[in-house]
Amino acid sequence: MNAAPLIIVGAGHAGGRAALTLREQGYDGELLLIGDEAHAPYERPPLSKGVLQGTAELGGYSLSGAAELARLGIEHVAGQGVQHLDVGTRQVQLNDGRRLLYSGLLLATGGSARRLPGMATGWTNVRYLRTHDEALALRASLRGGVRLVVVGGGFIGLEVAASARALGCAVTLLEAGPRLAGRVLPAEVSMALLTLHREQGVDVRLNARIEAFEGAREVTCVRLDDGSRIPCDSVVVGIGMQPNVGLAQAAGLAIGQGIRVDACLRASAPDVFVAGDVCEFRLHPEGPYQRQETWRNAEAQGRHAALNLLGAGLPFQQVPGFWSDQYDHGLQTVGQLGDGPASARRALAGGFLLFYLDNQQRLQGACGWGVGNSVAKDIKLCERLITAGQPLAASQLADPGVALKTLLRN
Numbered sequence: 001m002n003a004a005p006l007i008i009v010g011a012g013h014a015g016g017r018a019a020l021t022l023r024e025q026g027y028d029g030e031l032l033l034i035g036d037e038a039h040a041p042y043e044r045p046p047l048s049k050g051v052l053q054g055t056a057e058l059g060g061y062s063l064s065g066a067a068e069l070a071r072l073g074i075e076h077v078a079g080q081g082v083q084h085l086d087v088g089t090r091q092v093q094l095n096d097g098r099r100l101l102y103s104g105l106l107l108a109t110g111g112s113a114r115r116l117p118g119m120a121t122g123w124t125n126v127r128y129l130r131t132h133d134e135a136l137a138l139r140a141s142l143r144g145g146v147r148l149v150v151v152g153g154g155f156i157g158l159e160v161a162a163s164a165r166a167l168g169c170a171v172t173l174l175e176a177g178p179r180l181a182g183r184v185l186p187a188e189v190s191m192a193l194l195t196l197h198r199e200q201g202v203d204v205r206l207n208a209r210i211e212a213f214e215g216a217r218e219v220t221c222v223r224l225d226d227g228s229r230i231p232c233d234s235v236v237v238g239i240g241m242q243p244n245v246g247l248a249q250a251a252g253l254a255i256g257q258g259i260r261v262d263a264c265l266r267a268s269a270p271d272v273f274v275a276g277d278v279c280e281f282r283l284h285p286e287g288p289y290q291r292q293e294t295w296r297n298a299e300a301q302g303r304h305a306a307l308n309l310l311g312a313g314l315p316f317q318q319v320p321g322f323w324s325d326q327y328d329h330g331l332q333t334v335g336q337l338g339d340g341p342a343s344a345r346r347a348l349a350g351g352f353l354l355f356y357l358d359n360q361q362r363l364q365g366a367c368g369w370g371v372g373n374s375v376a377k378d379i380k381l382c383e384r385l386i387t388a389g390q391p392l393a394a395s396q397l398a399d400p401g402v403a404l405k406t407l408l409r410n
């Protein structure tokens with residue numbers, strides 16, 4: 001009798017990468033990639049950048065087209081949600097009622113855009129951005145002269161604001177907190193973002209609290225609790241995402257801020273693995289549980305979970321990292337940025353690098369801000385310095401005359 005197939009739930013970045021890795025690794029059994037979106041797996045970073053600006057097409061950021069999936073014998077069940085998981089009988093049930101047995105399961109269900117709390121739904125010009133289809137709908141609403149209100153000063157809100165300015169929209173950005181991307185970025189970077197967006201003509205309002213949307217079916221004005229009113233044609237809400245844990249939770253799997261896994265990305269049921277934005281994991285046995293909502297994590301965990309589905313039993317290890325592109329500037333982070341001030345700051349032409357050392361003077365994390373891709377090389381070197389784990393002098397990190405490469409060699 002043939003073994004039951006391997007099943008991947010969620011045909012996004014992590015799920016798609018896992019499916020391709022399984023075939024690269026020589027797995028030749030039945031393989032199902034089940035996703036509720038209509039498209040073959042794709043990468044999301046272009047959605048808030050090139051897609052909105054009209055410079056990126058789906059074919060360019062797909063992990064693999066439908067023909068390639070078919071050639072590899074990956075059965076992509078598109079446009080179908082998995083609505084029920086039974087880890088006892090090892091079955092998933094699709095929205096159309098089909099029940100499928102699995103021998104190994106990967107949950108890569110990602111997340112959905114968080115809805116604005118306390119606001120009535122049904123406004124026809126309030127949009128969210130998580131999927132390709134949502135990006136196309138948003139793009140269709142943006143053109144020169146459109147008055148756009150962006151709710152949320154995190155990465156997605158900021159990237160949408162930058163793209164909308166490139167299209168000639170008049171943009172007001174509302175951030176509830178005292179600074180931009182304040183949850184994840186050092187204060188100096190928040191300030192650099194604020195300066196850049198204001199220079200580019202975005203009306204950035206910090207500590208902004210929305211009191212009401214005004215209008216009939218369309219929002220025509222956003223009213224803030226300080227009494228100010230912002231007339232608008234379109235609203236986009238970018239206030240973070242909610243991990244899609246419902247399926248796993250109903251199946252009785254351990255859940256924290258995501259689906260909880262052990263060091264090998266195994267969930268709390270036999271032969272069930274988790275990868276990507278929905279995965280709550282620990283990088284060290286005593287470290288805190290965390291989720292990473294990044295391209296790099298989806299890529300690495302998708303690959304890693306595939307190896308472990310095949311029995312490799314490898315603990316997941318990775319230096320985390322993230323990037324964002326806005327206007328002609330790029331931001332990159334690697335490792336863990338501490339909560340306090342940076343241990344060292346290096347000035348660069350048009351930007352800077354911030355370094356975070358632990359109490360043994362080893363590099364924990366770094367963050368770079370500069371024109372274009374200018375910090376990419378230094379951030380790569382920082383990753384190698386983090387991995388090397390040798391003590392470093394803050395004075396040398398701060399000195400632009402000391403090439404980071406030489407610190408590595410020493």
Ligand SMILES: Cc1cc2nc3c(=O)[nH]c(=O)nc-3n(C[C@H](O)[C@H](O)[C@H](O)COP(=O)(O)OP(=O)(O)OC[C@H]3O[C@@H](n4cnc5c(N)ncnc54)[C@H](O)[C@@H]3O)c2cc1C
Pocket residue numbers: 009010011012013014015034035036037043044045046047048080081082083108109110111129130131156244247275276277278292293294295296298321322323324325
């Ligand atoms: C607009 C945007 C811009 C971004 N820009 C950057 C960037 O510049 N840099 C960076 O590092 N990261 C960026 N990211 C983050 C990065 O794209 C994500 O971390 C990554 O896509 C996560 O991959 P994933 O596979 O875990 O989840 P996803 O890619 O979201 O895939 C999950 C898939 O599972 C499907 N699904 C969920 N539940 C079910 C179910 N029950 N049945 C079937 N299918 C289901 C979902 O519909 C989805 O298709 C960006 C994200 C967005 C949205």
